[in-house]
Amino acid sequence: MMSEQQKVEAFAKEYFDQLAPYVRLASVSAKHQHIEETADWLQQKFQTLGAKQTAQWHEFGGSPMVFAEFDGQSERTVLFYNHYDVQPPEPLDEWHTDPFEPTFLPDGTVRARGISDDKGELMSRLTALQYLQDHGGLPCHVKFMVEGEEEVGSTHFEQYVDAHKAELASDLCVWEGGSVNEQEHFNVSGGVKGILAFDLKVQTADVDLHSSLGAYADNAAWRLMDALTSLRTPDRKLAVDGYYDLVAPMSDSTKQAVAKMDFDAEGFKQRAGLRTPFLRDDPKLASVNEPSLTVNGFNAGYNGSGVKTVIPKVATAKLDCRLAQGQTPKACFDLIRKQLDKNGFSDVEMTFNLGEDPFRSDLDSKVYQTVTDVAKAVYGDDNVNVVPNSAGGGPQAPVANSLNVPIVSVGCGYYGSGAHAPNESLRVKDYQTGTYYMVALLRALQ
């Protein structure tokens, strides 16, 4: 007799064809292609699956947000967050197959734009839902919010969540972006770092000057370098008064989780071809709980071939700060501005670009325990990697704050998915097991 895991895994493969049209819709939000068509397909699919109600929210503009609600047996409600938009497929000549035709390959993967980020993940969740409908019905209430602007900055997402608190009320929010890591361990991630992005600009003269004046006339490139390096300590931490005071202390459970967490330092160094040592003695801890100050870009003067003997009048830089728990973009922006002024660089202009708060679920909460217990049951006790919060970002804080709900990121991606790159893929086995995990999780919330 087949186990339920075997049944779900077989069903996931069988049911794939019925969901494949979702991948064929080239819903590239950067070009606003097939957005409404994809939202319609999704709403229709939710209805077919027996939703109690569905909606497309578009009162604030942007791509419509698709909502669906399914009744279940228990009082508990799981809210799934996904997005139906994808990255542009370009460069097209690097794809080995049609980016919008899901293609099963001999190595056990399935390839398509969005198959990992994030259409495959939603397909896996819909498959779990259909399986449960066919085998005794949903064990708990299930809701979906699927936005269409994730790849272009989730511009309207927070507004929609805030306006639809009541419809979105839930006990657990299951986020996108889950995966199996390089150690073949199933990631259970309970949050994100925050982010602050800003531009710097300094102008030292009305015109570019001849470099023969360089012995006494100031230079925008030097000035911006001086300003930037004044923001770092010799050991490459932020030299910004009060910056680290904002970082919330870690709970004991978080400390324990970090201690147990996978971190393949050597593998990462090799894959990235890293040529310098890590900036921190404990990069694993830094990935969870340390702020960063990253220069994304720096531009000044002449950068072509040959020689141009010029003193640039303007220099610009683009930066992002990853924020630890407790820090907010606004507070960090203000502290950096204050520090630049204090360091004598009030002429350096600072322009806010974007900000997102950090968020971390309470690892001790009952529902979080259920998530990890089910993961251990499905993947094995030693194959579950609890990440208190990822090093990356995402709009989790507004959801958690608006809905007062823990958030966990679990799914069916893998370390080699190549999200945003040509030949994006999923491993079929991860898709199958990830689908069974969702069935098991919903059953556990009965």
Add this chain to the structure above:
Amino acid sequence: MMSEQQKVEAFAKEYFDQLAPYVRLASVSAKHQHIEETADWLQQKFQTLGAKQTAQWHEFGGSPMVFAEFDGQSERTVLFYNHYDVQPPEPLDEWHTDPFEPTFLPDGTVRARGISDDKGELMSRLTALQYLQDHGGLPCHVKFMVEGEEEVGSTHFEQYVDAHKAELASDLCVWEGGSVNEQEHFNVSGGVKGILAFDLKVQTADVDLHSSLGAYADNAAWRLMDALTSLRTPDRKLAVDGYYDLVAPMSDSTKQAVAKMDFDAEGFKQRAGLRTPFLRDDPKLASVNEPSLTVNGFNAGYNGSGVKTVIPKVATAKLDCRLAQGQTPKACFDLIRKQLDKNGFSDVEMTFNLGEDPFRSDLDSKVYQTVTDVAKAVYGDDNVNVVPNSAGGGPQAPVANSLNVPIVSVGCGYYGSGAHAPNESLRVKDYQTGTYYMVALLRALQ
């Protein structure tokens, strides 16, 4: 009765038409336009003026160098250095008149591409020569070397000078680039600073990394900024061991000349729209005798609009160093390389781009005294500005070293000539008086 000055000034105006075809030849070296034609015109003109011998040297390739020799009454020989090539006239739509038609304007200027840099200067010298031929003959021997690659880096110049030492033998080399400054003082400049230009590049990884790794993964932009700022002291001098030891001490005459030299600090600040203080308490001294380290360009990562959360794998910078007397490009390059290694940046690649030695004439030499005495006689005692060496560069050192000759830069340009810019111009009065100065200088060398 007219003075000789009045006669020469009248003749300069009258004779202009006969030389105007030289300006009409659009000898743009960057596009190798009308180069041979212009060299031919010049050689022909030298013959018409009664040269003892003329030549076009082209054995090393590049644009031909035009040489001419005229016999005179004394044993002394003056060698004029000029160039017959000009900058491209673009942007054409900013010219108010045809760039290659010398146009006399109501404000007393004459406008054309190259009229200041440097065709008008040679025309003034040819006029002085013709005048002297018509009035008793040349007082001393006169030679001309006129190159056709000055605006594209004088690529073959040094080779030709070296190969033709015998023909170029002289007692004084009168350079191009002379002018009347903002204080309406006639500049007498005895040299140039040297220059070293090089590129820096650092690579920290094989690929651009996601900036969520910024808390521990190194960043090429930060690394290059750290390397560069490690080369400067807090008061913005070069922090390079042994660098200042190479600077030759100034002679007493040089110190006195610097003390008397014009330097319009406030005027420069206003014209350039300078928004920060000078890097030195004594910018005038710095312009003559201090080395510089100028960032001409810096580029890393993403510099477009919006946000790209990336850790750049590569950062590059372009730099030039103006060298004080005593310093050489090779020695300075090696010291900077050594310092980068010592500071822990041996991974920062350093590529030599170009180098020119500094040069300064002996202000106490008899011939230099003659040059300044004649200037005072023509322009007035208080209207001569002796510049021991300019802040800019030029291939004077190879000439001085090959030919063992003092070099002085005097001529008929003015501060508003706009060399390299649209609507380049000369003041007719400067052209006339500058021509008389040349007549008087050659007479003084009888």
